[in-house]
Amino acid sequence: MTNPIEITRILFEDFQPQTIHLFYAFGYAAIAAFIYGTYTQIRKYRRGKADGSWGELLCRFWDMVKTMGTHRTLVRRDKKAGRAHALIFFGFVLLFIGTSTITLEYDILAPLFGVKFWYGNFYLWFSLVLDIAGFGLILGLLYMMYRRKWMKLPKLSYARLDRQPGDPDFDRPQYRREDWAFLWSFILIGITGFVLEATRLVWLSGRPSVWDYRMWSPIGAALAHTMQAVGLTPEGAAALRPNLWWFHGLLSLTFIAFIPHTKIKHIFTAAASLMFKDPLAGRRLPRVPDDQKSAGYKTITDLTWKNLLHLDACTKCGRCQEACPANAVGAPLSPRDVILSLREFANNTLNKKELPKEAELDIHGKDVGQVFMETLWSCRTCLACVEICPVAVEHVPIIVQMRRNLVEQGEMEPLLEKTLQTIHKSGNSFGESKRKRAAWAKDLSFEIKDARTDPVDILWFVGDYASFDPRNQKVTRAFAKLMNAAGVDFGLLFEGEMNAGNDVRRVGEEGLYEFLATSNIQSLSDCDFNSIVTTDPHSYNTIRNEYPDFGGSYEIQHYSTVVKKLLEEGKLKLKKKLDYRVTFHDPCHLGRFNKGYDAPRDILKMLGCELVEMGRNRDNSFCCGAGGGRIWIPDPVGTVKPSQNRMKEAGVIEGLQVFVVSCPKDLTMFEDALKTSGYEGQFVVRELIELIDECMDYPEEVVEKEVVAESE
Amino acid sequence: MKILVAVKQVAALDEDFEIRADEKDVDEDFLLYDLNEWDDFSLEEAMRIKEESPDTEIEVVVVSVGPDRVDESLRKCLAKGADRAIRVWDDAVEGSDAVAIGKMLAAVVKKEAPDMVFAGVQSSDHSHASTGIAMAAYLGLPHAAVVADLKYSPGSNKATIRRELEGGILQEVEIACPAVLTIQLGINKPRYASLRGIKQAAAKPIEAWGLGDIGMSASEVGEASAMSRVRRMYVPEKGRAQMIEGTIAQQAARIIEIIKEFKGA
Numbered sequence: 001m002t003n004p005i006e007i008t009r010i011l012f013e014d015f016q017p018q019t020i021h022l023f024y025a026f027g028y029a030a031i032a033a034f035i036y037g038t039y040t041q042i043r044k045y046r047r048g049k050a051d052g053s054w055g056e057l058l059c060r061f062w063d064m065v066k067t068m069g070t071h072r073t074l075v076r077r078d079k080k081a082g083r084a085h086a087l088i089f090f091g092f093v094l095l096f097i098g099t100s101t102i103t104l105e106y107d108i109l110a111p112l113f114g115v116k117f118w119y120g121n122f123y124l125w126f127s128l129v130l131d132i133a134g135f136g137l138i139l140g141l142l143y144m145m146y147r148r149k150w151m152k153l154p155k156l157s158y159a160r161l162d163r164q165p166g167d168p169d170f171d172r173p174q175y176r177r178e179d180w181a182f183l184w185s186f187i188l189i190g191i192t193g194f195v196l197e198a199t200r201l202v203w204l205s206g207r208p209s210v211w212d213y214r215m216w217s218p219i220g221a222a223l224a225h226t227m228q229a230v231g232l233t234p235e236g237a238a239a240l241r242p243n244l245w246w247f248h249g250l251l252s253l254t255f256i257a258f259i260p261h262t263k264i265k266h267i268f269t270a271a272a273s274l275m276f277k278d279p280l281a282g283r284r285l286p287r288v289p290d291d292q293k294s295a296g297y298k299t300i301t302d303l304t305w306k307n308l309l310h311l312d313a314c315t316k317c318g319r320c321q322e323a324c325p326a327n328a329v330g331a332p333l334s335p336r337d338v339i340l341s342l343r344e345f346a347n348n349t350l351n352k353k354e355l356p357k358e359a360e361l362d363i364h365g366k367d368v369g370q371v372f373m374e375t376l377w378s379c380r381t382c383l384a385c386v387e388i389c390p391v392a393v394e395h396v397p398i399i400v401q402m403r404r405n406l407v408e409q410g411e412m413e414p415l416l417e418k419t420l421q422t423i424h425k426s427g428n429s430f431g432e433s434k435r436k437r438a439a440w441a442k443d444l445s446f447e448i449k450d451a452r453t454d455p456v457d458i459l460w461f462v463g464d465y466a467s468f469d470p471r472n473q474k475v476t477r478a479f480a481k482l483m484n485a486a487g488v489d490f491g492l493l494f495e496g497e498m499n500a501g502n503d504v505r506r507v508g509e510e511g512l513y514e515f516l517a518t519s520n521i522q523s524l525s526d527c528d529f530n531s532i533v534t535t536d537p538h539s540y541n542t543i544r545n546e547y548p549d550f551g552g553s554y555e556i557q558h559y560s561t562v563v564k565k566l567l568e569e570g571k572l573k574l575k576k577k578l579d580y581r582v583t584f585h586d587p588c589h590l591g592r593f594n595k596g597y598d599a600p601r602d603i604l605k606m607l608g609c610e611l612v613e614m615g616r617n618r619d620n621s622f623c624c625g626a627g628g629g630r631i632w633i634p635d636p637v638g639t640v641k642p643s644q645n646r647m648k649e650a651g652v653i654e655g656l657q658v659f660v661v662s663c664p665k666d667l668t669m670f671e672d673a674l675k676t677s678g679y680e681g682q683f684v685v686r687e688l689i690e691l692i693d694e695c696m697d698y699p700e701e702v703v704e705k706e707v708v709a710e711s712e
Numbered sequence: 713m714k715i716l717v718a719v720k721q722v723a724a725l726d727e728d729f730e731i732r733a734d735e736k737d738v739d740e741d742f743l744l745y746d747l748n749e750w751d752d753f754s755l756e757e758a759m760r761i762k763e764e765s766p767d768t769e770i771e772v773v774v775v776s777v778g779p780d781r782v783d784e785s786l787r788k789c790l791a792k793g794a795d796r797a798i799r800v801w802d803d804a805v806e807g808s809d810a811v812a813i814g815k816m817l818a819a820v821v822k823k824e825a826p827d828m829v830f831a832g833v834q835s836s837d838h839s840h841a842s843t844g845i846a847m848a849a850y851l852g853l854p855h856a857a858v859v860a861d862l863k864y865s866p867g868s869n870k871a872t873i874r875r876e877l878e879g880g881i882l883q884e885v886e887i888a889c890p891a892v893l894t895i896q897l898g899i900n901k902p903r904y905a906s907l908r909g910i911k912q913a914a915a916k917p918i919e920a921w922g923l924g925d926i927g928m929s930a931s932e933v934g935e936a937s938a939m940s941r942v943r944r945m946y947v948p949e950k951g952r953a954q955m956i957e958g959t960i961a962q963q964a965a966r967i968i969e970i971i972k973e974f975k976g977a
Contacts, residue, residue, distance in 0.1 A: 295906070407906055408906045408908070408909065410903045410904035410906075417904050420904070424907065425746060432727070433727045433728070509907065510907075510908060511906050511908030511909070511911055515907055
């Protein structure tokens, strides 16, 4: 039986002291390069503006650990890549911990305190775990190489929609070189590690304390046997070993030195980005401090340190680009490329010792590295990018901040400018008289309460499209009838209601948003009610998530939740069932923004509809193209619209009868797209409310009784 | 170097408006106020000259005659970059005609002594198209109306302008400066005044001047001194439009019938 103390790995055996010193010198140099790089990165972040995300650090840390531990965000919509990454990640973590324990004993505990633990059973388990870790690492890297080389994934192409071939930053070959350099150096470290291990086993095959326990490092042992089979002798191995050892050692040290300077830094930046993730990113946009002179981001130093950190976290995985509705229809926007442009810009300007002049920090423009205004205006703020990003990059808040600057400079579509002026003047985007806001209610057989004068249980915030658009008015009336039939005590703000401001804010007209929000909050605060309901997901989002920042905290529900409850409680009774084959389109602002995925589906089930999901549903729902104020900006003639793209997706559902929406803007966008994409007659677009309305029959006496009750 | 821009806050009609009981004007409740569209262009022209010569110090002063509510429009001008704003008012001014307003503006110009004076061609609500020119007349300055293009370097004693004439003809004119120019729509692209800008402009003071400040008396202004007065304001009766329905042949037959009717055949 070998003495357990002898069962360990030899370190520096047969090395000359000078050689060891040389190795340590390289080691310190690598650490110095690492520290210097880290310092310049931190200096870069500190050149950004302050951000208040420092609260609840422990909570944030724990959330980050959970996300990374489960690889939850990485396996989404790309299981194989996520799992391969898990192999690389956990392999690397274990190998790193392994190497660290050697340093802990050899360089710290043993020389200082004479403590040794790296032998015997501990060592054997150590070598088994590390062998498996290394094997996993290599497998993961092999898959990634295969994926990059042969799978031809569009999301991995660096060619840009917002640049022309021939432009210096069109397809960025340096990214491709970096990707391959990373993969090759990483896999070589892994492979040479095993070869080195095998060489050591062959070299020391005469030593029982090594050879007898070789199966605890199975990969190394298999390789050693192969080497012996092809004729490698212990002497040959001894001669081979120093060269291999230096190759492996120097490659590893170079790798460490390069971490803060290359894409490898995502090890740290992605983790930090996840840690500083804002759960309300894009749902609640940042306020502009009153004393700040200009709104939004004009220069790279206008970004916060958190924004700059997010830029560095991006691993170019392209999932955001794949999810982006603007990108899908060929608009000059890839959320990834906005982030990467800004990252390059930050690296070129903020990594210098001295900050360049203000003029060189302008991120808007047509030069290399600058972001085009067409790019920024292409965004629908649908949050598909933010939602899918595995490392919590928050694209939309940055895009909106940049738009705020464009708005201040007047760099926008004339039609959008007109609409903003109209909203300022009349309080709605239709340019209608305030007096006409509740005109849709005129033909109802009952009167709706004025919440400004009568206390109500539920205050109904109607929103612009539901109030003024003739097609949507039908839905609005149907919802009023539903509420009335269910005996809900509800009322309106009438001309006291203004555009809720959700889209105005996402356009970037922050001043106008503040005006609208504070006006509405003023109107609401003068009313006596318990909660708010709306049929408009856009209004719903801003009232729910953003009004609190302006002093208006209300309980607000989307109608689907309210109606579902009324049906469950039996206050609304369905007189018949529908046997339609339907599909449901999640509105961005209800679904992705506020996780209201289930209520509309539950209602469809109660109605008896057969729901067939489209490929992109729930959190991956595909924006109709109207968000972020794009409903006020005409799409260029001849281009496919996101709504048409969506119609095609629905069109392949066999026997589809109804394309169900639950958002006024969706109704407008998709009814239009149905006609223009040639599916008219094949299926119809309906508001969920209309389907519910179909199942109701309002007996005359109910209507009359209500009218009587009203007049009492 | 100073450019003075005379502006007006105009009224737009709300839908379903009503005429006042005395039938002299629209009921104030149905009016929405905003800066006159032409003034957006004349202010932009002043701002363009200012911004194209960053080395010359150029002050852009906006002036308006009107009650308190006009401050909102002046703030919009300040938000767009005007350096100062002056509002002239006295209750006696109520009911003044365009010529009297022109006289008041002329008095302001005399006091401010600018190197260039702009006004809009006309206002969108009353469409007199005479205030700017009346002002020029009182000042005795060279003037040009309906200016669609302007070449002027700050401090120069002349400017080259293009005036819009009937039938799409342009007339190029050289004019001695200081001059009064009334600016036509489309001469430039007016900038957007963001609401934050307007809010921030609230910090800039608006100088409130009375008749005394411009050396005028109440007898020179107001309804009594006006050279014309409104007798009645009304909505003319609608014309007889009708939709012709039926097949193409029926529609054609009906049109022929109508033509014959008009010809008196």
